[in-house]
Amino acid sequence: MTALDVRPMTENDRDAAFPIYMEAFGGGPEDLAGAAELPIADRWVVTGEGKVLGALRLLRFAHYFGGVAVPAAGIAAVAVSPQARGRGAGATLMREVLRASAADGMPLSTLYMSTMAPYRGVGYEVAGVRNRYRAPLTTLPRSNDSSNVEPWTDDGLDEIVQCHRRIAATQNGLIDRPNDWWTKRIFGVPSNKFLYRYLVRDGGGVVRGYAVYTQHPEPGHFPDSWTPGDEDVYALAMRDFMWETPEAARALLNFAADHWSVGTNIYWSGPPGDPLLTFFRDRLPVVDTSYMWMARLTDVAGCLTARGYSPGVDITAEFTVEDATLPDNAGAYRLEVSHGKPTVERIDKAATTVDVRGLAAMYTSSMHPYDAVRAGFLRPDKDETTDALAAAFAGPAPWLIEFF
Numbered sequence: 371m372t373a374l375d376v377r378p379m380t381e382n383d384r385d386a387a388f389p390i391y392m393e394a395f396g397g398g399p400e401d402l403a404g405a406a407e408l409p410i411a412d413r414w415v416v417t418g419e420g421k422v423l424g425a426l427r428l429l430r431f432a433h434y435f436g437g438v439a440v441p442a443a444g445i446a447a448v449a450v451s452p453q454a455r456g457r458g459a460g461a462t463l464m465r466e467v468l469r470a471s472a473a474d475g476m477p478l479s480t481l482y483m484s485t486m487a488p489y490r491g492v493g494y495e496v497a498g499v500r501n502r503y504r505a506p507l508t509t510l511p512r513s514n515d516s517s518n519v520e521p522w523t524d525d526g527l528d529e530i531v532q533c534h535r536r537i538a539a540t541q542n543g544l545i546d547r548p549n550d551w552w553t554k555r556i557f558g559v560p561s562n563k564f565l566y567r568y569l570v571r572d573g574g575g576v577v578r579g580y581a582v583y584t585q586h587p588e589p590g591h592f593p594d595s596w597t598p599g600d601e602d603v604y605a606l607a608m609r610d611f612m613w614e615t616p617e618a619a620r621a622l623l624n625f626a627a628d629h630w631s632v633g634t635n636i637y638w639s640g641p642p643g644d645p646l647l648t649f650f651r652d653r654l655p656v657v658d659t660s661y662m663w664m665a666r667l668t669d670v671a672g673c674l675t676a677r678g679y680s681p682g683v684d685i686t687a688e689f690t691v692e693d694a695t696l697p698d699n700a701g702a703y704r705l706e707v708s709h710g711k712p713t714v715e716r717i718d719k720a721a722t723t724v725d726v727r728g729l730a731a732m733y734t735s736s737m738h739p740y741d742a743v744r745a746g747f748l749r750p751d752k753d754e755t756t757d758a759l760a761a762a763f764a765g766p767a768p769w770l771i772e773f774f
């Protein structure tokens with residue numbers, strides 16, 4: 371078996387690495403030419419005998435857990451050349467990038483997967499959802515008017531970021547977005563689309579909700595007097611639909627409803643059991659697509675210390691973490707949370723054992739510790755340990771708005 375080496379991508383790797391992406395994910399000469407402009411910072415390659423066999427991209431951001439943003443390495447565009455697959459290149463690439471990212475101050479890692487096995491193999495577990503809800507515009511609840519809904523521009527971004535952060539800090543999983551995440555991912559649109567941005571303020575002038583969206587072509591009906599039959603009209607595809615008061619939710623929903631005569635549906639990302647559904651009067655919105663994501667604790671002590679805990683939590687739990695991929699994580703820990711403040715210590719031994727994958731699922735509040743016991747991830751020596759972990763990690767079901 372060829373010795374494998376993992377290192378940051380250099381300009382010299384470009385001609386070998388980007389064709390591997392094209393072959394892995396599809397793409398033609400135009401896409402490859404476009405890739406020549408892509409920055410190579412935070413891209414990594416795995417090589418064998420000096421030849422690039424695969425690559426991935428690391429994204430730096432943070433996820434809110436328990437009210438605190440935990441620095442994370444998002445993993446994207448993992449690709450191994452078809453000739454080199456199934457021989458450990460992907461696993462080696464992942465393992466070494468996880469090691470490097472933990473050392474670089476990112477105790478957590480997350481990703482969206484097209485296949486789970488390679489990521490489970492290096493310690494990831496399903497840790498949350500990205501639900502896209504859909505509702506016909508004609509079923510949206512109506513309120514008095516949309517006159518307090520106003521457009522905003524880049525100049526108003528600070529207020530929007532603050533509103534986003536206030537909401538995100540009450541949820542689990544949502545991303546604390548770096549500035550260029552806003553400008554490129556949330557606001558970036560192809561040349562054939564407009565981006566629409568509207569907000570709602572409360573009586574004191576504070577932004578309490580906002581929407582960022584494009585119009586997405588969808589079969590529907592123009593009024594028959596214009597064009598008979600089915601035509602592509604448009605849906606409102608929300609990139610963000612954020613609200614922190616009932617007034618803001620009602621105003622934004624009414625504003626969206628005002629598009630009903632030509633528009634079809636509204637799509638938005640929301641948590642499981644989205645509280646927005648409580649505003650709908652008759653027809654319930656549906657989950658149009660549901661995509662899961664995975665998490666990995668690359669630095670167990672760092673993760674346990676970094677997340678927030680409810681101020682009412684007072685627990686002590688001792689457990690031994692099993693981690694075959696990153697053995698530095700393996701061993702016994704004591705997690706003590708006092709009035710919501712965590713202390714994490716390495717200890718000699720602990721009778722309760724937990725697989726690092728199960729710990730990721732519990733840490734994100736995706737899997738209740740009772741379920742982790744049922745699934746075989748958590749093997750407690752006494753019920754109190756399970757209950758202590760349940761109290762520590764209790765919180766809203768984790769979700770994400772955007773895809774990466």
Ligand SMILES: CC(C)(COP(=O)(O)OP(=O)(O)OC[C@H]1O[C@@H](n2cnc3c(N)ncnc32)[C@H](O)[C@@H]1OP(=O)(O)O)[C@@H](O)C(=O)NCCC(=O)NCCS
Nearest residue numbers: 394449450455456457458459460461483484485487488491
């Ligand atoms: C997914 C991919 C990166 C894996 O790379 P690889 O070098 O073949 O993976 P490895 O040889 O290191 O295998 C790691 C583990 O994953 C399993 N595995 C690899 N590819 C798999 C697949 N497509 N489906 C299911 N299991 C897979 C292997 O059996 C191995 O499991 P094991 O540890 O239990 O033996 C590679 O197949 C690829 O580039 N696929 C096309 C692009 C893609 O889907 N990328 C992922 C985007 S999220």
